[in-house]
Amino acid sequence: MATIAKASEHIKPCNIAQCERHNRRDEDYIKSLDPARIYVRLELTHNNEIYIAPGMEGVTLQQHYDYLKALVKEKTGRAMQEKDVEYKDKNGKTRVRKGSSPIREGVVNIKPDTKMDDLLNYVNQVHEKWGIRAIQIHMHRDEGHYENPEDKSTWKPNLHAHIIWDWIDHQTGKSFKLNADDMSQIQDMVAETLEMERGKRKEETGAEHLERKDFILANQRKQSAELDNEIAEKRDRLNTENGNAIVSGVANLFGKGKYADMEKENKRLKEELPKQKAAMQRQYQKALDAERNHHTQQLAEKDKQIEDLQGKYKGEVFRHQQDNQEKDRIIRLKDSIINDFRERLGHYLSTLSELLRGAVKAVVDYIQSGYRSFSYRQECDVKRYMNSQPDKEEAAETVYNASLPFLNREECERVKGQLSAISQDMKEACLQTRNRNIHM
Numbered sequence: 001m002a003t004i005a006k007a008s009e010h011i012k013p014c015n016i017a018q019c020e021r022h023n024r025r026d027e028d029y030i031k032s033l034d035p036a037r038i039y040v041r042l043e044l045t046h047n048n049e050i051y052i053a054p055g056m057e058g059v060t061l062q063q064h065y066d067y068l069k070a071l072v073k074e075k076t077g078r079a080m081q082e083k084d085v086e087y088k089d090k091n092g093k094t095r096v097r098k099g100s101s102p103i104r105e106g107v108v109n110i111k112p113d114t115k116m117d118d119l120l121n122y123v124n125q126v127h128e129k130w131g132i133r134a135i136q137i138h139m140h141r142d143e144g145h146y147e148n149p150e151d152k153s154t155w156k157p158n159l160h161a162h163i164i165w166d167w168i169d170h171q172t173g174k175s176f177k178l179n180a181d182d183m184s185q186i187q188d189m190v191a192e193t194l195e196m197e198r199g200k201r202k203e204e205t206g207a208e209h210l211e212r213k214d215f216i217l218a219n220q221r222k223q224s225a226e227l228d229n230e231i232a233e234k235r236d237r238l239n240t241e242n243g244n245a246i247v248s249g250v251a252n253l254f255g256k257g258k259y260a261d262m263e264k265e266n267k268r269l270k271e272e273l274p275k276q277k278a279a280m281q282r283q284y285q286k287a288l289d290a291e292r293n294h295h296t297q298q299l300a301e302k303d304k305q306i307e308d309l310q311g312k313y314k315g316e317v318f319r320h321q322q323d324n325q326e327k328d329r330i331i332r333l334k335d336s337i338i339n340d341f342r343e344r345l346g347h348y349l350s351t352l353s354e355l356l357r358g359a360v361k362a363v364v365d366y367i368q369s370g371y372r373s374f375s376y377r378q379e380c381d382v383k384r385y386m387n388s389q390p391d392k393e394e395a396a397e398t399v400y401n402a403s404l405p406f407l408n409r410e411e412c413e414r415v416k417g418q419l420s421a422i423s424q425d426m427k428e429a430c431l432q433t434r435n436r437n438i439h440m
Helices: 016-024 027-032 042-047 061-076 116-130 180-194 212-242 245-254 257-350 354-369 376-387 392-406 409-439
Strands: 009-013 049-052 085-088 094-097 103-109 133-140 143-146 155-157 160-166
Touching (some): 009 180, 016 027, 016 061, 016 160, 049 116, 061 103, 061 160, 116 133, 116 160, 116 180, 354 376, 354 392, 354 409, 376 392, 392 409
Antiparallel strands (some): 009 103, 049 133, 085 094, 103 160, 133 160, 143 155
16 A cells, blocks of 8 residues: 655764765665665656755765864864763663764655755754754655566655754864754654654654664565455455355355355465565565675775775885985985085195185185175185286186186186186276376
C-alpha cells in the first residue's frame, strides 16, 4: 500500500568523505553502490538541486572542518576533542564523553513539489532560533527502489534532502547544545515550513532512528509480519463466511466452491512466505557484505594515502639535507677563496712601497665595492702615490700594472678609465697652477 512520507529530520555527525561523494554523485561512488541496498537513477539526477551558503563556494567540508578546528583552539584555548573519551563518574560507573561534531548532517523527507526556497525558509528559522547555520543543501530526487526489480513500473522514489550544518558558535568556539525539547521543535519547524504531516514524537513511539542496515532488517521483518497477518486475515475471513468449520471441511474435501479456492490461496501464501523470507535475508546479507567491503576499501585507500605521504615526507627531508650539505660546501669554498685572496693580497702589497701599496689597495676596494667611480678616500690614496711621482701618466700606469693580479678583463677596463681620469685631472690642475704663477 502506498504511503506518504511524514516530515522529519534525522541529524547526526557528518561522515565528511562519504557525504561529499554521495552528494556529488561521484562516478566511483555510483559504481560502488549495490542495487540491493540503494538505487540511484542517473536519468533523474538532473532533477536534483544544490544550495551552497555564501562564502562556502569551492570550500570542501574537510577544509571547513579544519577551519572550525582552528577556530575552537583560538576561541577556547583548548584543542577540539575529536574522539569519544571514556571516564568514570562519581559513582565509579564508566561513561563516554562524545567527541565534538562541528559539522553535522540532517536528512529531511520532502514532497514532490517541495522547493529549495521551502528548505531555505526552514534553515533560516533554525538559524534565527538557535544560531546554527546551514552551509549546504542537497535535494535528491533520483534515489529510491523497485518493489519488484524485474518490473520498472514498481519504482518507489525516496524524496529527501541532505542539510549540512555548521554546529559551532563562531563567537565562543563551542558546540551548540540542543536538548530534547529543542530537537522536538526542529521537527515541528520541518513539518510547518514544508507543509507536511509531522511524524510521531519519539516519546509516543519509543522508537529511535535506525541506520541504513538496521532499517533494511527492520523493514524486512515488518514485511514478513504483514505477510503473516495477511494469511491470518484470509483464514479468518474463510471461517467467518463459512460460518461452520464442518461445512468448510466438506467443501474443501470435494474441492468445490469459494472456500476451496481460498484454501488454495492460503496454501500458496504459506509456501511463498519462506521463500520471501529467504530472499529478504539474502538481500540483507548482500547489502551488509557490500557495506563491509566498501568500508574495507576505504580503509585500504586511506592506508595507501598515508604511506604515500610518508614517502613524500622522507623524500623532502632527504632533499633538504642534500641542499644544506651543498650550501655548506659552497660557503666553505667561498671562505677558502676569500682567505686565499686576502693572503695573496697581503703578501703582494708587502713587496710594494707604502704609497703604491695604498694605491693598489684603494683599487681593489673600489672593485669589490661595485661602485661606478672611486670614493673620495680611494681617490686620495691613488693621488697620494701619483703626487710622489713626476710623471702622472707613468704613475697611473704603475698603479694599473700593480693591480693587474687582482682584476679580470672587465675590471681592468674600469680601473684603467678611472686612473686615466685622475691622471688627466691632476695634469690640468698642474697646468692651471703654472699659468697663475706666470701671470703673477
